[in-house]
Each structure stands twice: as structure tokens, then as C-alpha cells.
Amino acid sequence: xxxxxxxxxxxxQFILFGLVLATLPIxxxxxxxxxxxxxxxxxxxxxxxxxxxxxxxxxxxSGLISLGTAGFMGLxxxxxxxxxxxLGWPFLASMAVAVIIPTIIGILVxxxxxxxxxxxxxxxxxxxxxxxxxxxxxxxFFTNGFSGxxxxxxxxxxxxxxxxxxYYLIVxxxxxxxxxxxxxxxxxxxxxLNAMRGSEAASQAMGVNLLKxxxxxxxxxxxxxxxxxxxxxxxxxxxxxxxxxxxLSLDFLAMIVIGGLRSIYGTVLGAFIIFxxxxxxxxxxxxxxxxSYMFNGILIILVIMFYPNGIVYLRYDIKKWWxxxxxxxxxxxxxxx
Amino acid sequence: MMLDxxxxxxxxxxxxxxxxxxxxxxxxSIKENEIFGxxxxxxxxxxxxxxxxxxxxxxxxxxLLFRDRKGEVQELTKHKVHDIIKLGLxxxxxxxxxxRELSLIDNVLVGGHIxxxxxxxxxxxxxxxxxxxxxxxxxxxxDILRRLGIYERKDMIAFGQPYGxxxxxxxxxxLMSHPKLIILDEPAAGLNDxxxxxxxxxxxxxxxxxxxxxxxxxxxMRLVMDVCDRICAINFGQFLxxxxxxxxQRNPAVQQAYxxxxxxxxxxxxxxxx
Ligand SMILES: Nc1ncnc2c1ncn2[C@@H]1O[C@H](COP(=O)(O)OP(=O)(O)O)[C@@H](O)[C@H]1O
Ligand SMILES: [Mg+2]
Numbered sequence: 001x002x003x004x005x006x007x008x009x010x011x012x013q014f015i016l017f018g019l020v021l022a023t024l025p026i027x028x029x030x031x032x033x034x035x036x037x038x039x040x041x042x043x044x045x046x047x048x049x050x051x052x053x054x055x056x057x058x059x060x061x062s063g064l065i066s067l068g069t070a071g072f073m074g075l076x077x078x079x080x081x082x083x084x085x086x087l088g089w090p091f092l093a094s095m096a097v098a099v100i101i102p103t104i105i106g107i108l109v110x111x112x113x114x115x116x117x118x119x120x121x122x123x124x125x126x127x128x129x130x131x132x133x134x135x136x137x138x139x140x141f142f143t144n145g146f147s148g149x150x151x152x153x154x155x156x157x158x159x160x161x162x163x164x165x166x167y168y169l170i171v172x173x174x175x176x177x178x179x180x181x182x183x184x185x186x187x188x189x190x191x192x193l194n195a196m197r198g199s200e201a202a203s204q205a206m207g208v209n210l211l212k213x214x215x216x217x218x219x220x221x222x223x224x225x226x227x228x229x230x231x232x233x234x235x236x237x238x239x240x241x242x243x244x245x246x247x248l249s250l251d252f253l254a255m256i257v258i259g260g261l262r263s264i265y266g267t268v269l270g271a272f273i274i275f276x277x278x279x280x281x282x283x284x285x286x287x288x289x290x291x292s293y294m295f296n297g298i299l300i301i302l303v304i305m306f307y308p309n310g311i312v313y314l315r316y317d318i319k320k321w322w323x324x325x326x327x328x329x330x331x332x333x334x335x336x337x
Numbered sequence: 338m339m340l341d342x343x344x345x346x347x348x349x350x351x352x353x354x355x356x357x358x359x360x361x362x363x364x365x366s367i368k369e370n371e372i373f374g375x376x377x378x379x380x381x382x383x384x385x386x387x388x389x390x391x392x393x394x395x396x397x398x399x400x401l402l403f404r405d406r407k408g409e410v411q412e413l414t415k416h417k418v419h420d421i422i423k424l425g426l427x428x429x430x431x432x433x434x435x436x437r438e439l440s441l442i443d444n445v446l447v448g449g450h451i452x453x454x455x456x457x458x459x460x461x462x463x464x465x466x467x468x469x470x471x472x473x474x475x476x477x478x479x480d481i482l483r484r485l486g487i488y489e490r491k492d493m494i495a496f497g498q499p500y501g502x503x504x505x506x507x508x509x510x511x512l513m514s515h516p517k518l519i520i521l522d523e524p525a526a527g528l529n530d531x532x533x534x535x536x537x538x539x540x541x542x543x544x545x546x547x548x549x550x551x552x553x554x555x556x557x558m559r560l561v562m563d564v565c566d567r568i569c570a571i572n573f574g575q576f577l578x579x580x581x582x583x584x585x586q587r588n589p590a591v592q593q594a595y596x597x598x599x600x601x602x603x604x605x606x607x608x609x610x611x
Binding site: 180183184187188189191192194195197198199201202203204205206207208209210216262 | 391393428437439443446449461471514
């Protein structure tokens with residue numbers, strides 16, 4: 001009874017989830033069918049999940065759209081690579097700067113969001129993102145242009161991480177972000193953002209300062225995207241301008257729409273569906289790479305048709321089906337007895 | 338300026354949209370602990386008065402004085418929309434504006450927004466102050482839901498709840514802010530006779546238990562006549578009459594205004610402002 005209670009605690013669940021993910025490098029060593037390349041795919045997926053969580057705070061809770069996630073993520077990646085490699089900064093210091101700078105730009109975009117909404121906001125954020133991406137191509141000294149910028153695994157407190165330990169770091173950061181997100185959306189902030197999405201007039205009447213909460217939403221969304229960019233560049237250890245394109249921003253959108261708006265696990269699930277599944281399983285299918293756009297498109301249409309709140313809600317149906325089957329069985333037994 | 342027992346004093350309020358004078362030199366005042374009705378046929382300008390009081394619209398002329406929580410007189414037009422509730426003035430909406438995806442109690446907790454002192458970081462990290470505040474407000478919200486008789490439903494999602502319940506939730510949400518004056522925009526709209534009676538009871542209960550004034554905007558006479566201490570009637574944005582329910586009912590100008598509009602009333606579907 002007591003044990004059951006502990007497992008229902010959301011924080012315990014987040015940590016367990018992290019622990020399960022953390023077993024991957026060990027499993028890769030133990031079981032030959034789990035290739036060590038999987039670590040890169042899953043690690044990358046978790047990194048993307050962090051940025052997607054930020055976007056979910058923005059779109060899912062606040063109802064504000066952004067097509068700029070990729071640009072902010074890339075900016076943070078380049079800043080951190082530049083500071084650590086070219087200037088020899090320590091990892092933690094460069095991470096801090098690489099998160100703060102995009103966040104400030106994100107807050108400025110938030111200021112604009114008071115004036116423009118919906119499709120226009122989408123276009124404005126896309127424009128900001130594309131301008132940022134253009135700088136990746138043009139400012140060679142900073143980004144090394146089209147040749148791509150290399151970076152190293154993180155190191156701090158005299159510890160230098162390798163691939164597996166960086167993977168653990170990613171898992172830890174993601175679980176922390178999930179917990180922060182959980183706390184934020186289930187308290188006053190979450191209610192204010194929800195109220196703002198539901199009705200601006202009603203939220204204002206309840207004392208919600210629209211400007212303040214829009215800025216908060218944009219600040220956290222860009223901070224999460226930037227954090228994700230830093231982890232990316234120090235895990236994958238390179239960055240090219242072409243990575244941070246509109247396609248990636250759209251992928252983030254697809255992740256939260258498919259996985260589940262306003263759902264933390266749904267977001268992570270969405271990241272797995274959009275990144276890990278194609279990488280691990282579908283790539284073997286001939287021509288899949290050329291058709292991956294279609295895969296996302298078809299998936300989004302199917303999800304919106306059948307699970308408008310995201311695939312994560314499939315679990316309620318599974319529960320229902322399970323109960324039905326179970327109940328019928330119980331009934332049969334009862335009749336027999 | 339303002340008499341000691343007055344909570345809201347509207348003086349010479351005017352606002353026009355294009356050429357249309359939606360509210361025209363309107364004056365009246367509401368006393369403490371009073372249930373005050375503002376009536377008028379559809380399109381008379383009631384919701385507009387409302388939006389001027391709550392600063393969704395900035396009036397062209399006139400003053401709106403309000404005695405705040407601390408007893409100080411405030412000119413409402415000098416405050417921002419989201420600061421009005423802090424003075425002790427809170428509103429409901431003509432079409433209940435709740436968050437469909439949230440539980441009833443979470444919706445009520447939105448009304449406690451201004452009472453939160455802890456920062457977003459304290460909330461994200463669940464620091465003691467944030468936890469304490471959330472807990473205290475949750476207890477208060479539960480208490481209000483209990484008093485309004487919908488405690489058992491507190492964890493249900495707002496979406497799909499009966500209209501009468503949603504109205505109560507919206508009421509509960511206003512009470513979370515410890516208001517001095519609650520203003521209700523057509524609370525009886527969409528309710529049947531039984532529900533309207535219950536609403537009248539609830540309005541009185543709230544005035545007595547929570548010690549506040551209530552301004553009721555209605556176009557439907559049933560509720561106002563039953564529950565209001567005093568009523569102000571307007572038409573075409575202008576003052577028609579002020580008095581008790583009986584006096585208003587007997588007033589020829591009011592009768593005229595309502596008869597003249599009786600057809601519109603049948604198929605009225607109010608234009609919302611937001
Ligand atoms: N935002 C607005 N823009 C233009 N006209 C408006 C606006 N709000 C209200 N009006 C007009 O003002 C008049 C009064 O409307 P309203 O206050 O909604 O009436 P009531 O609530 O008494 O039915 C109506 O003629 C309405 O069309
Ligand atoms: Mg109206």
C-alpha cells in the first residue's frame with residue numbers, strides 16, 4: 001500500500017523515468033542488439049525534448065506560437081562552442097552566457113507579442129530565427145561558416161566527460177527541466193498562463209498582467225531552447241548552419257502537437273516519435289529520408305483527427321480498453337462461479 | 338467628493354464609439370453592502386458601463402471614484418485593467434469566462450492570483466514560501482466552494498459542467514480576491530427560473546457572508562426586482578430612473594423603454610465586447 005503511494009508521487013516518477021533512461025549506456029554494453037550509436041540518438045532526442053518543453057510552455061499553456069526555436073537553440077550552441085573552444089572559457093561559464101543571450105533576445109520577441117498575434121507572431125519569430133541563422137553562415141570567425149564548428153564534451157570541476165557521462169548529464173538536466181516545468185505549470189504561473197490563453201479579458205480582470213506573463217513565457221521557452229542548444233553542441237560536438245533551419249522549428253511544433261499539448265510526458269514522447277523513431281527504425285526503409293516530411297505531416301493529421309490533445313492521451317483509451325477486457329473477464333468468472 | 342457610505346460613485350460618465358454615444362453623461366452611486374441593479378433593454382449600454390468601470394474601456398469623460406480596501410478613494414481611470422482587482426473591485430463576464438481545461442478548484446484559484454507574493458523562481462523550485470501560499474489559497478478556495486455547495490465537484494474539469502455550476506465557479510473565483518464590490522454582467526442570462534431563484538439567494542448570501550457590495554447588470558427584470566436594494570434604469574446610454582424595485586416598475590419612462598424593446602428581447606443574443 002505504502003509502496004504504491006510513493007510510486008504515485010510525480011517527482012518519484014520523474015526520477016524513475018530518468019533512471020530508466022540512464023540505463024541505456026550499460027544496456028548497450030551488455031546487449032549486442034543495442035548499438036552504442038543508440039546513445040547518440042536517444043541523447044539527441046532528450047536534448048530536443050528540453051527545447052520542446054519550453055515551446056509547450058509557450059504554445060500549449062500561453063497560446064503563443066513561435067517558429068524561432070531552432071534559431072535560439074543554434075545561437076546558444078554556437079556561443080557555447082565559441083566560448084569554450086576559441087576563448088577557452090570553462091564549460092559552466094560559457095553555458096550561462098550561452099543561455100542568457102538568447103533568453104534576452106527571446107524576451108524582446110515577447111515584447112513584440114503584445115502587439116502581434118497568431119500567424120503574424122509565427123512569421124515574426126520565424127524572421128528572427130532566420131536572421132540568426134544567416135549570421136551563422138556569415139560570421140565565419142564566430143561560427144566557422146559552412147564548414148561547421150567543432151566543440152568538446154563538457155568538463156567541469158576537473159572532471160572531463162565522455163560520451164556516456166555526457167549522456168548522463170543530459171538525462172539529469174532533462175529530469176530537472178521536467179520537474180521545474182511541472183512545478184511551474186501546476187502553480188500560480190501555470191494558472192495565469194492558462195487564463196491568458198483562455199481569455200485575455202478574464203485573465204486581466206483577475207489581475208494577470210499580460211505583458212509580464214508573456215515575457216515570462218518567452219523567457220522560459222528561449223532559455224530551455226538555449227539550454228538544449230548548449231547540450232547539443234557539447235554532445236554531438238559540431239554545429240552547422242543548416243541544422244538550425246525552419247525544418248527543425250517545425251519539428252518542435254510537430255513534437256508537442258503529436259505528443260501532447262500541455263503534457264510533460266507527451267512532449268518527451270513527441271520527441272521520441274519525431275526524432276528517435278525515424279532514426280532507429282524508419283531509416284532502413286528505402287527513400288525514407290526523402291519522405292520524412294510526409295511522415296510528420298501524415299502523423300500530425302492523424303493525431304489531430306483522432307487525438308486532438310496528443311498521442312499521450314492514448315493512455316486513457318488503453319486504460320479503458322484494459323478495464324473493459326478485465327471487467328468482461330471478471331464477469332465471466334463471476335458467472336462461472 | 339464621495340459620501341462615507343459610498344463604495345462607487347459614477348459621475349458624468351460618457352463614452353462614444355464612432356458617432357454612437359454608448360453611455361451618455363451617466364451618474365449614480367452605490368453604497369456599502371448594497372445590492373445595486375443597473376437595468377436597461379438590450380443595447381442600452383450596460384456592458385459598456387461595466388467595461389468603463391473595470392477599465393477595459395477608457396471613458397471619454399466623467400469620473401469613477403471607488404473606495405478601495407484600505408478605505409482610500411481611488412479614481413479608477415488612473416489604474417490599469419489588471420490592477421483594478423487589487424483595489425477590491427472584481428467582475429464576472431456575460432459569457433462565463435473560465436478555463437475549460439482546468440479543474441473547478443484551479444479555476445477558482447485563478448482568483449487568488451494577486452495574493453501570490455512568491456516569485457516564479459520560488460514556485461519553480463517549490464521553495465517554502467511558494468508551497469505555503471499555494472496551500473493556504475487552496476484551503477480558502479475549498480472553503481468558498483463548500484459555501485457555494487459545489488465542493489464535491491472541485492476536481493472535475495470545467496469543460497462539460499452544467500451552466501449553473503460554471504456560474505457558481507465564476508462567482509467563487511471573484512470571492513477569492515476578497516472584493517469590496519463585485520460586478521456581475523447579466524448573471525441570470527441562460528438560467529432557467531429555478532436557477533435564477535437560486536442565484537438570487539446566492540447573491541444575498543454572498544453579500545451577507547462576505548460583506549461586500551454587488552452591482553448587478555441585467556436586462557432581465559426577474560432577478561433585479563427580486564434581489565436589488567436599489568435600481569438604476571438606463572436607455573440609449575442615458576439615465577432614466579433610480580429607485581426601489583417597486584418605484585422602477587411603476588415608472589412610466591422605464592415601462593416605455595421596455596415595451597418599445599420587447600421584440601428585441603425575445604431573440605436577444607448579446608454582443609460580447611472581448
Ligand atoms: N467595442 C464597441 N465598439 C463599437 N460599439 C460598441 C462597442 N461596445 C458596445 N458598443 C455599442 O454600444 C451600445 C451599447 O452596448 P452594450 O453596452 O453592449 O449594451 P447592453 O450591455 O446594455 O446590451 C450598443 O449599440 C453597442 O453596439
Ligand atoms: Mg451586455
